Amino acid sequence: MNIEIEELAKEFGTSRALHPVSLSIPSGALIALLGPSGSGKTTLLRILAGLEFPTSGRVLYGGQDATGLSVQERRAGFVFQSYALFKHMTVFENIAYGLRARPRKVRPTEAEIGRRVSRLLDLIQLPDIGSRYPNQLSGGQRQRVALARALAIEPRMLLLDEPFGALDAKVRKELRQGLREIHDRTGLTTVFVTHDQEEAMELADLVVVMSMGRIEQVGRPAEIRAKPATDFVRDFTAA
Amino acid sequence: MSDIALTRPVPVTTEPPLIRYLLIGVALAFVALFLFAPLVTVFVEALRQGWAGSLDALRLPDAQAAILMTLTIAAIAVPINAVFGIAAAWAITKFDSRGKAVLITLIDLPFSVSPVVAGLMLVLLFGAHSTLGGWLIANDMPIVFAFPGILLATLFVTFPFVAREIIPVMIEQGRAEEEAALTLGASGWRTFFTVTLPNIRWALLYGVLLCNARAMGEFGAVAVISGKIRGVTATMPTMVEMFYNEYLSVAAFTLAAVLAMLALLTLLLKSLLEWRHADLLAATRRH
Numbered sequence: 313m314n315i316e317i318e319e320l321a322k323e324f325g326t327s328r329a330l331h332p333v334s335l336s337i338p339s340g341a342l343i344a345l346l347g348p349s350g351s352g353k354t355t356l357l358r359i360l361a362g363l364e365f366p367t368s369g370r371v372l373y374g375g376q377d378a379t380g381l382s383v384q385e386r387r388a389g390f391v392f393q394s395y396a397l398f399k400h401m402t403v404f405e406n407i408a409y410g411l412r413a414r415p416r417k418v419r420p421t422e423a424e425i426g427r428r429v430s431r432l433l434d435l436i437q438l439p440d441i442g443s444r445y446p447n448q449l450s451g452g453q454r455q456r457v458a459l460a461r462a463l464a465i466e467p468r469m470l471l472l473d474e475p476f477g478a479l480d481a482k483v484r485k486e487l488r489q490g491l492r493e494i495h496d497r498t499g500l501t502t503v504f505v506t507h508d509q510e511e512a513m514e515l516a517d518l519v520v521v522m523s524m525g526r527i528e529q530v531g532r533p534a535e536i537r538a539k540p541a542t543d544f545v546r547d548f549t550a551a
Numbered sequence: 552m553s554d555i556a557l558t559r560p561v562p563v564t565t566e567p568p569l570i571r572y573l574l575i576g577v578a579l580a581f582v583a584l585f586l587f588a589p590l591v592t593v594f595v596e597a598l599r600q601g602w603a604g605s606l607d608a609l610r611l612p613d614a615q616a617a618i619l620m621t622l623t624i625a626a627i628a629v630p631i632n633a634v635f636g637i638a639a640a641w642a643i644t645k646f647d648s649r650g651k652a653v654l655i656t657l658i659d660l661p662f663s664v665s666p667v668v669a670g671l672m673l674v675l676l677f678g679a680h681s682t683l684g685g686w687l688i689a690n691d692m693p694i695v696f697a698f699p700g701i702l703l704a705t706l707f708v709t710f711p712f713v714a715r716e717i718i719p720v721m722i723e724q725g726r727a728e729e730e731a732a733l734t735l736g737a738s739g740w741r742t743f744f745t746v747t748l749p750n751i752r753w754a755l756l757y758g759v760l761l762c763n764a765r766a767m768g769e770f771g772a773v774a775v776i777s778g779k780i781r782g783v784t785a786t787m788p789t790m791v792e793m794f795y796n797e798y799l800s801v802a803a804f805t806l807a808a809v810l811a812m813l814a815l816l817t818l819l820l821k822s823l824l825e826w827r828h829a830d831l832l833a834a835t836r837r838h
Contacts, residue, residue: 363730383730383734392730398731400749410736464735
């Protein structure tokens with residue numbers, strides 16, 4: 313599903329987190345929102361998910377206006393920076409949460425939920441951890457469980473906030489590959505936020521460079537490297 | 552002389568035995584003198600005339616009315632304050648509003664105001680001399696020297712306990728788990744019951760137990776507003792005082808012992824729950 317962002321702005325009190333920005337995200341693309349902290353990239357991601365509402369502007373999902381849709385109606389799979397797994401639930405219950413929260417009419421049976429959860433556990437290559445609690449998992453495992461939980465609701469798009477931020481370098485490389493594979497297999501439009509230009513350049517089809525609430529440049533990694541649009545982009549991507 | 556250091560390693564992470572035993576001794580002596588001894592005294596005094604004397608004291612209509620009054624008040628005040636406490640903590644921690652600091656101060660108000668003053672405030676507000684109080688009395692709904700007054704005083708005094716216990720836990724938890732539940736399609740209520748409530752349940756339980764202990768034990772505010780009418784508005788603590796002033800020491804200490812046992816029972820309940828759910832508690836605790 314393609315996403316259109318039209319003149320989106322967000323103010324917190326008197327400070328502007330986002331100047332009016334416009335962006336069009338093609339269906340099935342893997343997009344990186346790249347920028348330093350305070351650049352507005354997380355705000356933009358949270359507006360896409362329906363966790364924040366814009367001061368002005370519109371968001372279109374597949375050509376339909378989604379600006380007024382509640383977070384539940386958006387059906388966006390969201391992976392939080394520190395994963396936000398439910399600590400008091402097992403991995404199985406975490407992944408099943410979204411399915412069990414559905415209205416009775418469209419809720420799968422428990423047997424069906426069990427099958428779907430084990431399929432997702434296979435997808436993240438952790439088939440045997442269903443009965444564990446989040447604090448019994450490594451950082452990398454938690455990230456993958458968070459991904460499985462987000463995928464369980466059959467989301468219309470996948471949004472990830474600094475998905476590799478809390479991991480050490482080696483695990484980070486492995487999981488980058490993992491995200492790429494899951495993206496290619498599901499074909500979901502995927503947007504992730506990062507401050508790591510190497511990560512963005514290596515993983516994304518399209519990189520959106522942001523600074524101070526503005527979009528500085530949008531392009532394929534090679535284009536951005538070859539022809540940085542502004543001094544900021546040149547400095548930031550050279551680092 | 553270097554072999555001395557090898558054969559007798561100097562413990563660097565602990566104090567010398569003398570200091571250790573001294574500190575442990577002081578702590579134990581303190582607990583024995585200030586916590587254990589008074590508790591034992593209450594029970595010893597209550598049983599001064601044997602079990603029969605104590606049971607006779609409990610058969611006094613005034614004592615039974617006081618016990619019923621206290622249990623009724625606690626049974627109503629604790630659930631109300633649990634709900635209000637959760638609502639207040641939720642409002643303070645999950646939303647950014649301008650009145651936040653004022654609200655936190657207001658929640659603490661009952662802690663900083665003397666219970667006697669709290670009782671007096673309610674008397675002034677709802678008493679026969681105020682317009683509101685006059686109207687209520689004229690319409691046969693007296694507050695002062697009646698059940699509603701005792702309930703209001705108890706609610707006021709015990710208000711902070713639940714909120715105070717929950718707020719730090721909610722602040723530490725942050726909002727991410729709730730937001731995650733919402734993105735997964737859960738409604739606000741479902742998020743509250745399946746994510747927020749389980750995360751705060753231990754703090755909530757502890758707050759409720761403290762609230763309950765205080766609701767049953769409150770003296771000052773209740774003494775002022777209830778008028779201490781025997782058999783009508785006397786609660787256990789105020790009845791204990793009245794018995795004691797009348798030199799009915801067995802009755803006074805028996806009622807006091809029942810009050811103490813109710814408190815011990817709630818503590819026992821808490822320990823039992825913690826013990827039964829120890830594995831879950833360990834699994835969900837942050838590391």
